Amino acid sequence: MPEWRKDPILDRWVVIATERGKRPTDFKLPPEEKKGGECPLCQGHEWQTPPEVLSFREQDSPRNKPGWWVRVVPNKFPALRIEGRAGERCLGLQRVMDGVGAHEVVVETTDHNRPLEEQNEHQIREVIRAWRDRTLDLRRDKRFRYIQIFKNHGGPAGASLDHPHSQIMSLPMVPGVIREKLQRLAGHARATGQCLVCGMISQELQEQNRVVDANDSFLALAPFASRVPFETWIIPREHQPDFGQIREDQVAGLASLTRAVIGKIELALGSAPYNLMINTSPVNGDQEDQKHFHWHLEILPRLTTAAGFELGTGFYINPTPPEMAAHDLRETAVVFDGRQASKNEEVGKYV
Amino acid sequence: MPEWRKDPILDRWVVIATERGKRPTDFKLPPEEKKGGECPLCQGHEWQTPPEVLSFREQDSPRNKPGWWVRVVPNKFPALRIEGRAGERCLGLQRVMDGVGAHEVVVETTDHNRPLEEQNEHQIREVIRAWRDRTLDLRRDKRFRYIQIFKNHGGPAGASLDHPHSQIMSLPMVPGVIREKLQRLAGHARATGQCLVCGMISQELQEQNRVVDANDSFLALAPFASRVPFETWIIPREHQPDFGQIREDQVAGLASLTRAVIGKIELALGSAPYNLMINTSPVNGDQEDQKHFHWHLEILPRLTTAAGFELGTGFYINPTPPEMAAHDLRETAVVFDGRQASKNEEVGKYV
Numbered sequence: 001m002p003e004w005r006k007d008p009i010l011d012r013w014v015v016i017a018t019e020r021g022k023r024p025t026d027f028k029l030p031p032e033e034k035k036g037g038e039c040p041l042c043q044g045h046e047w048q049t050p051p052e053v054l055s056f057r058e059q060d061s062p063r064n065k066p067g068w069w070v071r072v073v074p075n076k077f078p079a080l081r082i083e084g085r086a087g088e089r090c091l092g093l094q095r096v097m098d099g100v101g102a103h104e105v106v107v108e109t110t111d112h113n114r115p116l117e118e119q120n121e122h123q124i125r126e127v128i129r130a131w132r133d134r135t136l137d138l139r140r141d142k143r144f145r146y147i148q149i150f151k152n153h154g155g156p157a158g159a160s161l162d163h164p165h166s167q168i169m170s171l172p173m174v175p176g177v178i179r180e181k182l183q184r185l186a187g188h189a190r191a192t193g194q195c196l197v198c199g200m201i202s203q204e205l206q207e208q209n210r211v212v213d214a215n216d217s218f219l220a221l222a223p224f225a226s227r228v229p230f231e232t233w234i235i236p237r238e239h240q241p242d243f244g245q246i247r248e249d250q251v252a253g254l255a256s257l258t259r260a261v262i263g264k265i266e267l268a269l270g271s272a273p274y275n276l277m278i279n280t281s282p283v284n285g286d287q288e289d290q291k292h293f294h295w296h297l298e299i300l301p302r303l304t305t306a307a308g309f310e311l312g313t314g315f316y317i318n319p320t321p322p323e324m325a326a327h328d329l330r331e332t333a334v335v336f337d338g339r340q341a342s343k344n345e346e347v348g349k350y351v
Numbered sequence: 352m353p354e355w356r357k358d359p360i361l362d363r364w365v366v367i368a369t370e371r372g373k374r375p376t377d378f379k380l381p382p383e384e385k386k387g388g389e390c391p392l393c394q395g396h397e398w399q400t401p402p403e404v405l406s407f408r409e410q411d412s413p414r415n416k417p418g419w420w421v422r423v424v425p426n427k428f429p430a431l432r433i434e435g436r437a438g439e440r441c442l443g444l445q446r447v448m449d450g451v452g453a454h455e456v457v458v459e460t461t462d463h464n465r466p467l468e469e470q471n472e473h474q475i476r477e478v479i480r481a482w483r484d485r486t487l488d489l490r491r492d493k494r495f496r497y498i499q500i501f502k503n504h505g506g507p508a509g510a511s512l513d514h515p516h517s518q519i520m521s522l523p524m525v526p527g528v529i530r531e532k533l534q535r536l537a538g539h540a541r542a543t544g545q546c547l548v549c550g551m552i553s554q555e556l557q558e559q560n561r562v563v564d565a566n567d568s569f570l571a572l573a574p575f576a577s578r579v580p581f582e583t584w585i586i587p588r589e590h591q592p593d594f595g596q597i598r599e600d601q602v603a604g605l606a607s608l609t610r611a612v613i614g615k616i617e618l619a620l621g622s623a624p625y626n627l628m629i630n631t632s633p634v635n636g637d638q639e640d641q642k643h644f645h646w647h648l649e650i651l652p653r654l655t656t657a658a659g660f661e662l663g664t665g666f667y668i669n670p671t672p673p674e675m676a677a678h679d680l681r682e683t684a685v686v687f688d689g690r691q692a693s694k695n696e697e698v699g700k701y702v
Contacts, residue, residue, distance in 0.1 A: 012527065015452075078353075146664070177664070315522075
């Protein structure tokens with residue numbers, strides 16, 4: 001019997017095919033062709049991008065020259081522009097606004113061919129610090145109400161460049177899905193005195209069957225109402241509304257778990273395209289409200305095609321039960337730096 | 352300058368790239384390989400599907416045998432099942448429900464290789480009548496609250512069979528996007544005494560620049576906040592909440608305009624994959640509320656990839672302004688049955 005499952009926060013239902021769940025080998029992924037040609041994100045090509053807004057680089061190396069290991073630049077073809085006014089105007093019944101916003105590219109490494117999960121942990125920490133530093137800087141512009149950090153890996157996930165990179169966009173409005181989530185989390189907290197996500201973490205650690213991996217500061221799990229096969233969320237175990245608040249000890253924990261989870265997904269599925277998004281509190285809004293958010297990082301492998309049903313309803317049909325996905329990912333042992341990371345047994349000590 | 356545009360009803364924003372808009376020739380569509388093999392939807396293979404729930408067929412021809420021209424069967428691999436209870440159960444903080452629902456396939460023709468827009472108008476009318484008759488029958492089951500009619504054309508749009516077909520799913524809950532739309536339409540109607548969609552139709556007919564085509568009963572337009580290039584909506588010109596209420600004279604108008612619009616899209620873009628969805632009132636709910644809906648049909652060509660930004664925010668980046676898309680589709684003259692249909696000049700008489 002298939003099952004309808006509801007996201008614990010949003011009014012978003014998913015059909016889970018519980019009977020004949022699709023395993024990793026059921027998803028045929030043709031090998032992706034490399035795009036070739038000159039790469040504007042490679043070292044030595046700094047002049048091919050707009051001037052950098054942040055870089056972690058060798059002391060005394062000049063900006064916009066080699067010597068960096070993480071570099072953030074405005075998108076050369078930005079969807080949004082910094083100039084303009086954030087106010088809505090009416091055109092009859094229609095609403096319109098200048099296309100204000102920031103659109104930046106985080107170059108995650110100088111190594112064109114080494115994906116994020118194959119970087120060493122120090123490098124991944126630096127990428128996370130770049131995300132954090134940019135989100136803290138961008139919100140100083142009070143026109144912006146939400147900052148979306150995301151990564152598209154592989155052509156079917158929308159990546160137009162092979163070089164490992166992520167993107168940051170700041171928006172002059174709060175996306176509906178984030179506002180709805182904040183409303184429901186704030187409502188739950190006011191009614192019960194507790195955070196719904198914190199409660200969910202306790203329940204998941206107790207039930208264990210959807211836990212993918214864990215460490216002292218973060219939990220990786222296949223969410224109960226997973227939209228797509230092998231969807232995985234990485235959630236801070238303590239209540240923290242805003243990704244921008246991440247501390248140095250948490251940066252290390254997030255780097256280690258992100259590397260392990262993406263490593264497991266790529267190994268189990270054989271180089272899967274995926275989207276990674278950070279789901280976090282709005283900025284420049286009501287602090288009393290925003291403190292009820294609980295940020296997390298979402299990884300959605302792109303193995304299925306959202307079609308008329310998904311576009312029409314906003315609901316999803318997922319052929320892989322998250323319990324099965326979590327089991328398969330737990331059993332996938334990734335080896336980093338010569339040692340096996342996140343063995344199944346190690347997860348046990350956190351649950 | 353790019354532009355933020357808001358859907359007139361939903362809180363859904365879209366970034367429209369107004370500067371360097373992408374024209375049809377900018378979308379490179381590789382020719383799609385046919386899937387080959389035995390087709391379970393072809394005439395003579397009726398035994399390969401579950402028994403039909405509706406067919407339009409030659410008088411005295413036996414059910415589940417040849418002699419039909421439109422045939423509706425339950426999906427052989429349904430995402431949902433008719434059996435079960437529609438009530439929510441709690442699993443700690445999680446909500447779950449039996450996977451109840453109907454999932455049917457509308458076989459649109461016996462001709463495996465002739466897509467919908469190449470059928471004659473009588474055949475397309477019969478497809479629309481099959482949609483209508485099934486939605487009226489399915490709602491008799493009071494467990495169902497929404498019926499989603501949709502069509503996936505082409506592999507990139509999620510079609511798994513080449514044979515022209517559409518699908519119908521009935522759901523035990525109202526999708527969030529439909530509930531939000533109904534709330535806003537009902538709120539607007541109570542505040543102003545008018546339907547927001549009816550008002551939008553007047554405005555679009557006056558401004559003309561987003562009108563793709565029109566006839567006495569329907570208007571085809573590129574919506575102001577189009578999510579994807581060449582998105583086109585077909586809207587009944589009179590206020591009609593529910594697709595199930597469509598009259599015979601409207602069936603003819605919808606058939607003619609649907610054929611013209613899909614014909615234009617396929618001709619302009621060179622055989623584009625697309626999703627088609629009917630967006631309509633919930634069923635078995637509050638009649639006083641539901642009467643404020645205004646149903647329409649949406650066609651979304653699949654030329655771009657929804658990626659981390661879209662998945663994270665629910666907003667879209669559209670590289671083709673709808674005014675440009677509407678212009679290009681108006682200029683695309685489709686020839687049916689030896690005569691040119693929906694010439695640009697003919698649209699003029701409706702605006």
